[in-house]
Amino acid sequence: xxxxxxxxxxxxxxxxxxxxxxxxxxxxxxxxxxxxxxxxxxxxxxxxxxxxxxxxxxxxxxxxxxxxxxxxxxxxxxxxxxxxxxxxxxxxxxxxxxxxxxxxxxxxxxxxxxx
Numbered sequence: 001x002x003x004x005x006x007x008x009x010x011x012x013x014x015x016x017x018x019x020x021x022x023x024x025x026x027x028x029x030x031x032x033x034x035x036x037x038x039x040x041x042x043x044x045x046x047x048x049x050x051x052x053x054x055x056x057x058x059x060x061x062x063x064x065x066x067x068x069x070x071x072x073x074x075x076x077x078x079x080x081x082x083x084x085x086x087x088x089x090x091x092x093x094x095x096x097x098x099x100x101x102x103x104x105x106x107x108x109x110x111x112x113x114x115x
Contacts, residue, residue, distance in 0.1 A: 002076040002089050006066045009059055013051035013082055013109070020083055020113075022047045044115025048093070051082070053107045060098055060105050067096060081113060089114045 097108040
């Protein structure tokens with residue numbers, strides 16, 4: 001069962017750094033003559049998402065607890081697709097990265113949207 005994104009954390013990423021890319025869900029077979037044969041591997045496609053958020057020190061500490069304890073680094077998260085606004089289920093693909101930005105922090109999140 002998925003956990004809801006922590007309400008005390010920012011609910012939207014910085015748009016300038018938002019990136020969304022679906023994983024290739026096809027397989028190609030080279031033919032001895034003519035074009036490659038292509039077929040779908042699956043009907044559900046995983047979408048890789050990279051985003052940045054601006055957080056306070058307290059929010060980064062909340063994110064650490066959420067990532068390490070609440071979802072145990074591997075749990076799923078009920079949230080929204082920030083491009084479409086539709087409901088989505090996320091999973092982290094790497095731990096959060098923190099970069100100081102004055103008195104706040106830029107937080108880089110690498111996640112995937114599950115089918």
